[in-house]
Amino acid sequence: MTTIHLAIFGIGNxxxxxxxxxxxQKRKIYKHQDLDIQIPVIANSALAFFANxxxxxxxxxxxxxxxxxxxxxxxxxFKALGVEHAIAIDATASAGxxxxxxxxxxxxxxxxxxxxxxxxxxxxFYKDLRKVLNQNNKKFLYETNVCAGxxxxxxxxxxxxxxxxxxKIKGVFxxxxxxxxxxxxxxxxxxxxxxxxxxxxxxxxxxxRDDLSGKDVARKLLILARExxxxxxxxxxxxxxxxxxxxxxxxxxxxFKERAFELDDSIKTSTVKQNKDTVLRYIGELDVLKNTLEVxxxxxxxxxxxxxxxxxxxxxxxxxxxxxxxxLVIQGAGAGKAVTARGVLSDILKLCAHxxxxxxxxxx
Numbered sequence: 001m002t003t004i005h006l007a008i009f010g011i012g013n014x015x016x017x018x019x020x021x022x023x024x025q026k027r028k029i030y031k032h033q034d035l036d037i038q039i040p041v042i043a044n045s046a047l048a049f050f051a052n053x054x055x056x057x058x059x060x061x062x063x064x065x066x067x068x069x070x071x072x073x074x075x076x077x078f079k080a081l082g083v084e085h086a087i088a089i090d091a092t093a094s095a096g097x098x099x100x101x102x103x104x105x106x107x108x109x110x111x112x113x114x115x116x117x118x119x120x121x122x123x124x125f126y127k128d129l130r131k132v133l134n135q136n137n138k139k140f141l142y143e144t145n146v147c148a149g150x151x152x153x154x155x156x157x158x159x160x161x162x163x164x165x166x167x168k169i170k171g172v173f174x175x176x177x178x179x180x181x182x183x184x185x186x187x188x189x190x191x192x193x194x195x196x197x198x199x200x201x202x203x204x205x206x207x208x209r210d211d212l213s214g215k216d217v218a219r220k221l222l223i224l225a226r227e228x229x230x231x232x233x234x235x236x237x238x239x240x241x242x243x244x245x246x247x248x249x250x251x252x253x254x255x256f257k258e259r260a261f262e263l264d265d266s267i268k269t270s271t272v273k274q275n276k277d278t279v280l281r282y283i284g285e286l287d288v289l290k291n292t293l294e295v296x297x298x299x300x301x302x303x304x305x306x307x308x309x310x311x312x313x314x315x316x317x318x319x320x321x322x323x324x325x326x327x328l329v330i331q332g333a334g335a336g337k338a339v340t341a342r343g344v345l346s347d348i349l350k351l352c353a354h355x356x357x358x359x360x361x362x363x364x
Contacts, residue, residue, distance in 0.1 A: 175335025
């Protein structure tokens, strides 16, 4: 039996869903994987709940007895418990929390992150973090950084490490933009109406310009490029924003919503170039041979894999030495709190399987 202790940071959509998924699966995991998952700490940006062996109604308890904390309080609490396997779960979207990674690692924590910021800061930070991980023999898993629960990062990493030459990666990396252009290509509604419906369905960020700017897609592309040992920065990526300069951050969110109809003209410019056999898709493309990273709006045949995309699905094509004419395609739900939380739980179980193997080898 292996026991692990989690400190879960961030109790928004993903973090709270993850806690509930662990609670639901706890007995099954215990029975089938000889694994006991304990959650002694649950924290948001300001308050921490130090739990007992059973969480029970953790949300109620958090409201009642959570207390202000700093990262040293969490580290000292785990040391007092004398845990063997400590894992910090970053379910925040905070750049500030990433600054705690080094301290956590040096004090015995592995890191699992839905937060993609640590992997998209400057390249020196990226390399220094991995140096700290190696020095302390700790793991950092982040499969959900790209396309939520889809196995994109692991697939790219495994292909690369096996010696397979990856030549190009391209596809639809955003669930919100997938829905917007899939819907727009099938209906006669103006673009701003399709966008407004996506906002009402909760598919976009609170400020949809965060999606339309292309920066989130660029971050995902950057993460994959760095998995291929490419020394690139976010500034290296050519990004075609869907937000006209007149509607960018200089206008308030309410002003943007009132003037969203002005998006129609710029999208119409691309639409008039279409024919009945093509549709628009907003994609990210990493061309390793040309050393280019682009986020852009493209026209694709309706009959292609990208052209047949439906709903909020992501679809990634990986072209390699072996998968050249016919790429390796990974498709599925790439957004949503349930699939993202399930992806984080998968990373937890993956790390635990590694720890169990290490324990067996140490015993032998």
